[in-house]
Amino acid sequence: QKEVEQNSGPLSVPEGAIASLNCTYSDRGSQSFFWYRQYSGKSPELIMFIYSNGDKEDGRFTAQLNKASQYVSLLIRDSQPSDSATYLCAVNPRRNQFYFGTGTSLTVIP
């Protein structure tokens, strides 16, 4: 079983819709969870992190964490074509360990 699993997509949504990206993880003791955005040819950019169960909102982005289900998601409201990218989920089960998912490719259609 992989440490972090994501649906590779591609996920396509129309402009203005909500994009929902999902991630599951295997280490029940994980405490920190991160979402990165990676444009083609660029390095990953940290866009959200969440440590507590529930929702965390930052602008159009909402991260949702459910530790009981070992599930973390990212919602992008009012999706824009500029949101088209690969989104990587990462989990930090222990201080100096970091596991990345394989990423979900998102395309926002104008």
Place this chain on the structure above:
Amino acid sequence: SAVISQKPSRDICQRGTSLTIQCQVDSQVTMMFWYRQQPGQSLTLIATANQGSEATYESGFVIDKFPISRPNLTFSTLTVSNMSPEDSSIYLCSVLGWTSGGTTSYEQYFGPGTRLTVT
């Protein structure tokens, strides 16, 4: 966030040669990592660069091929040795555990990457 720079940003190298990639951070960091990302693929961790000791390599990567230095808390190098076309990839430095204003952050940030093409 920590500011990370990498040199070179890109290079085209001949088979059999070696290239050293530098990673410089503007803050002292606990952990530095080296990743490889081939076109259309996800991140693959090569090794963790430990300050003052040998790097810790992931399965499939060896020190003879990818020697790493970490002389201090803000700098690391990765050398890709005896290159072949299969080494063509983007190499990314990342940092974890950077300290600013007395607080240590455990988010992981990436450098801009080095695009390597081996002919």
